[in-house]
Amino acid sequence: MPAITYPRLATAVLGLALAVPPAAWPQKPPEVPVFGSGATVVAVPVFVTDKSGKAAPGLTAADFEIEDQGKKVPLVAFQAIDAAGPAPAAQAGTLVQAAARRQFLLLFDLTFSTPTGIMRAREAAIGFVRDSLAPSDLAAAATFGQSGVQILVGFTTDRAQLGRAISSLGILETQRLRDPLSIAYDLGAPPQGPGVSSPPPEGRAGEMLEHLRVQALQLAKGEQALYRQRVDGFLAGFEDLALTLDSLQGRKQVILLSAGFDSSVLGGAQGQEAVEASRAVTEGRLWEVQSDRYFGDSVARDALDRLFQAMAASDTVIHSVDVTGLAAGGAVDEAVPGRVGQGRDTLAQFAANTGGRFIKDANDLAGGLAEVLDASRYYYVLAFEPLDPTKKLGRLRKLKVRVKRDGFEVSHRRGYVIPDPKREAPRVAAQLQAAEAITKGLSGGPIALRAVAVPYRDSKGRSVLPVILEVDGRSLLGGVTAKQLQLEVYGYALDAEGRIHDAFGLTPVLDLAAVKPALEATGLQVLSSFAVPEGAVDLRFVIREKASGRAGALRLPLEVPAFAPGKTVLSPPLLMDDPRARLVVPAASRSLPRLDIPFRLGDAPFTAEPLPTLRNGVARELCVIAWGGAKRYGTQSAFDVEAQLTDAAGGVRTLTLEGPPRVVEDADGLQRYVVTLAPKGVAAGRYALGVSFRDPVSGSATRSEIAVQVE
Secondary structure (H helix, E strand, O other), rough: OOOOOOHHHOOOOOOOOOOOHHHEEEOOOOOOOOOOOOOOOOOOOOOOOOOOOOOOOOOOHEEEEEOOOOEEEOOEEEEEEEEOOOOOOOOOOOHHHHHOOOOEEEEEEEOOOOOHHHHHHHHHHHHHHHHOOOOOOOOEEEEEOEEEEEEEEEOOHHHHHHHHHHHOOOOOOOOOOOOOOOOOOOOOOOOOOOOOOOOOOHHHHHHHHHHHHHHHHHHOOOOOOHHHHHHHHOOOOOOOHHHHHHHOOOOEEEEEOOOOOOOHHHOOOOOOHHHHHHHHHHOOOOHHHHHHHHHHOOHHHHHHHHHHHHHHOOOOOEEEHHHHHHHHOOOOOHOOOOOOOOOOOHHHHHHHHHOOOOEOOOOOHHHHOOOOOHHHHHHHEEEEOOOOOOOOOOEEEEEEEEOOOOEEEEOOOOOEEOOOOOOOOOOOHHHHHHHHHHOOOOOEEEOOOOEEEOOOEOOOOOOEEEEEEEOHHHHHHHHOOOOEEEEEEEEEEOOOOOOOOEEEEOOOOOEEHHHHHHHHHHHHEEEEEEOOOOEEEEEEEEEEEOOOOOEEEEEEEEEEEEOOOOOEEEEOEEEEEOOHEEEEEEEOOOOOOOOOOOOOOOOOEEOOOOOEEOOOHHHHHHEEEOOOOOOOOOOOOOOOEEEOOOOOOOOEEEEEEOOOOOEEEEOOOOOOEEEEOOOOOOHHHHEEEEEEHHHHHHHHEEEEEEEEOOO
């Protein structure tokens, strides 16, 4: 199903000029493969290395050949990526945005590692996040313990939140403000500047180390059967992780920080044969090892085969890091009963069988992973239309990519799955997809969204951004026959560095018997407000209908102006509507539990449309909220106000106002300018409605705009 989206112009630029000129309005919506049940296009990240193992830049679409289920298919899109450069912009297509970001999951194994090894791995990982990741990279952190894989923070651009998660490893921290989509570790902590938070004070670090020691001793108690159970749980947990990551677009690179487990427990080779096999594995001579002899237990071999197949199907690779090399030679004083130091061969197997790198004796994690970053710096996203997209739903479809030139090695996912719309996506997968849309800044999906935001100073003098998020009612209903509509709505405010400043999560349940007519007529509006800094702000929204899994996403980049003395700040022109005639749901954010919103004229509230409609010959009132420092003008306008329509070709038409503007004072110190206009003889179509305020004394002018539809 093609995505429905609206141009960036649907959000007014706050008090300045257009961020996107009318001529740049998109002519068709981008594809969003993560939403909907029908996969019309498949995007495949392809990593190409030369004979020395370095990433190969400079290839073109003509250099590639792709087979879907054994048959050649043409490319419908191609993008060369440099991970050290900026993230793919929206103009590159949502499909490319979803698949063309490097994604690293730092996974700390607490079951087969020494406490000292984990503590030093933690320090090294913080340095890796701080110093080595490219600005466009996404990273996540997780632990593997007695309860399996625990995601501390999902794939995020917020390095400070990632640093907090790695610093704590989820240990000893019981009070933190949880993020609804887990892309922030603690929303209660203030956003930090560039860089990553430092580890906790030594007192807390010592407490964490002692906690890890106790856990390691508890795990070490027992004999062979218990150790085997731990190994089985480890393999099963990893397979579950691979299946979960399959819901995300693009390649996932797991950095496994572990000491590995002793392969002999699986009943394989013994004595000198085991020694020779282990040496061959760790040195990369896998062809000398017979897997049926090395892992003698057929159950163990089956578990490993399922794990490696799941990794391949989900386009996930494992880069294994031997943390015994990080533990100062094993740190005898920290040793615990067990098989520490005998797991390097299994770590090497994980890396070799998933296409990753094995980093042994790595006292410098950043240096050890440099080859991983270099090998994946340059890569390519190939997109094609699948053969017979209505068949083999929910089953793995084989995929093969070749480079027509000699001397290159290709790494890509071995297959893909077109979701079966009759099967409900697992809760974790749905949450990951919603988080993916937020972190990658996607827009589109079968549920159409629009939004308008207003710069505002609240009663405490804070810079906040009230937002009206509008959900198209017809696309939201989408053939729903149930009596209730269960929704998940998420909104986030990020700055230019990708740091999360505020967020909200909402799970309303709508009784369709009562609200369906209103939904069909005017849709659903979600009213919220974010605490944000001045400057560049990136608002991102996701809505999901739980029963069908249908979803929609919207990204709104905008600039929040400074409220400086003597400066005029204008809201977008807000074409007012009666909120009693609409279905409006409030959503308080984490930082602003009490909604303080400016949509009012005295005691009378109003709502506004993100993409309002003007009809020829029909008068409509619009409101512009103005902040002018210490100036107060009473009920008469101190500005000369002019309204214009600009078409996609740049043509400008001035509108005649129905009388002078009316000024409404408010206790918040902002004036509401109410203007009545009625277009006449204007051709139907999409326009930018601009309202200019000119000071007749100084001659200075301020302008704000919003997209409108004229009928």
